[in-house]
Amino acid sequence: MPLVQRFLNGPGLGDVRALGIAVSGGGDSMALLHLAAEAGIAARAVTVDHGLRPEAAAEAAEVARVCAGLGVPHDTLRWQGWDGRGNLQDQARRARYGLMADWARAAGLDAVALGHTRDDVAETFLMRLARGAGVDGLAAMQARRRHEGMLWLRPLLRFSRHDLREDLRRRGAGWIEDPSNENPAFDRVRIRKAMAGLADLGLGCERLAQVAGHLADVRAALDHQTRQAAGRLVTLDRGDVILGHEALTLPAEILRRLLRQAVQWVASAEYGPRGPSLAQATARLTEGRGVTLHGCRLVLRREGLRIFREWQAVRGVVSATDAPWDGRWRLEGPEIAGQQVRALGPLGLLSCPDWRASGMPRTSLLASPAVWLGDVLVAAPLAGKANGWTAKAESLRNGDFLSLLSH
Ligand SMILES: Nc1ncnc2c1ncn2[C@@H]1O[C@H](COP(=O)(O)OP(=O)(O)OP(=O)(O)O)[C@@H](O)[C@H]1O
Structure with a gap:
């Protein structure tokens, strides 16, 4: 089958009306550009000049010339x-x-296509294997994924780098070889060299990518199970997450996934906790002990496992009252010049005699947002001292977690 036909039959391009194409100028993304053009897909291309190599501007100009x-x-x-x-x-x-x-977004495009190939899948698999990755790390990259509020497509995941270069040669089209592809300082370059020998053992790109594809199916199944467990067992209490006791009897992998998402949300972190610390934490929890993880406290209580922010992690965090505090809290109330949002802390809590009525543990309230004017506590909306202020936790980061709950 001609390459362009395989390209059009591949997953995910069908419903895209206006496609962006990310073209670095390397062989993979140049092949992507030519295939999209030949397929007659309405597209607009982009090259990012990182300004890090002197040749970069000329390379971008070369891509522009080919596009024209x-x-x-x-x-x-x-x-x-x-x-x-x-x-x-x-x-x-x-x-x-x-x-x-x-x-x-500015160009009104629905999606941006990237030039990752089957070789990238295989190389990434081996690199992650060397780092002892779990299922998520070893699973093949997705052909469609949302990130930064945009849909990213990888239409070349089933194509080999070799076939794409052959296609370019057949067209008489050129591409730019990135000199760092030869630099053994990069893991990927060393892995690529080592792979030549692995092919003789039946571990060629195709086989490695096939295994990564199986693991992507496993990942999807685990995500599904995690969503179901979250729907049953997770409740939110203001900014805290509560997992029903049954969560501790879930299969370890599902429990770890649930915890990773919950902790990432409470910490408003870009990434969740890493595998080893997560495994250690779950082991302690199943022994009935509390843990500190990723700037959060995880404590077993009557209502279940409560996950809340750790005061130590936020005691130095300061923001203006109209900016998010600790990456996820929005506060609203009477503005007075000079007010700031900081954690309530033990001193602040002394000025909140009614805090017990909140039903929240003291240690969680210490890390809750409070409005301060210098050293004077103006409001602590979660600790019974509202003074006209409200505080709401939002999914500014890891919105995935909240979407788990809506299923
Ligand atoms: N400077 C660039 N300008 C435009 N697109 C680029 C640029 N660099 C990379 N891309 C796009 O990203 C694809 C993957 O490139 P590469 O493997 O070098 O990136 P990476 O840093 O490994 O990215 P990832 O983490 O997504 O794998 C390219 O095929 C191309 O579509």
Whole structure:
């Protein structure tokens, strides 16, 4: 079957009316561009110039030139955000997704297609295997996924890098080789080299990607079970999560998934706790002991397992009253200049004689949001001192958790 036919038959392109195509200029995304153009899909292409290599601007210009030849509108986005700290690769990747999502929204596109191939699936599988990943890490990347408020498609997951390059050669089309693809400082490059030997053992890209695909099915089944368990066992109490006692009798994998989501939501963290700390925490909980995990306390009480923010984790967190506090709380009330939101803390709680009527544990209230004017406590909406203020926990991060509950 011609490549373009396989491309059109692949999962997920059908209902997209206006497609964005992320084209770095490498072989995979150039092949994606040509296939989309040949298939007659209404598309607009984008290249992010991270400003990190001197050649990057010329590469973006080269992609623009090829796009013009194909009649595909093209934009170059520039990233100037690196502050010289942290993991550059990681920051550049996040910035790229953010920039491309904004671009796609502004251009009225429904989705953005990425050029990940079967080889990427196989390489990622081996890299994660080397790090001892669990099912989620080993499962193949998704052909469709929502992220940064945009739909991302990976229409080339069933294509081999080799076939795509052959297709480009057949068209007489070029692509840009990224010099870092040869740099053995990168795990991916070393894995790629090692894979040449594995193919002889029957562990070629196709086989590895097949196993990753099986694990993606397993992941989907586990997610389904987790949603069902959440619907039955999870309740929210203001900003705290309560898991019914039965949760501790769930299969360990389901319990860990539920806890990861709940803790990530309470901590308003970008990621949930990592596997080993989660496993340690669940072991302690099943022995009937409380734990501290990811800036949260998990405590067994009469009503079930209560998960709340740990005061130590938020004691230094300050925000303006009109900004979210601790990444998830919105406060509303009478504004007076100079007011700030900080945790209630033990001193604040002393000014809340009625806190017991809230039914919340003292340790949870310590980490609850309060309005302060200097050292004076103005309001502690969760601890019985409202003074016209309300506080609501929102799903600013990990909205997935709340969506678990609505099923
Ligand atoms: N600078 C860029 N401009 C536009 N699109 C890009 C750029 N870099 C990567 N992409 C898109 O992302 C796809 C994957 O690229 P690559 O594997 O280099 O990214 P990555 O950093 O490993 O991303 P991921 O974490 O999503 O795997 C490319 O095929 C292309 O569609």
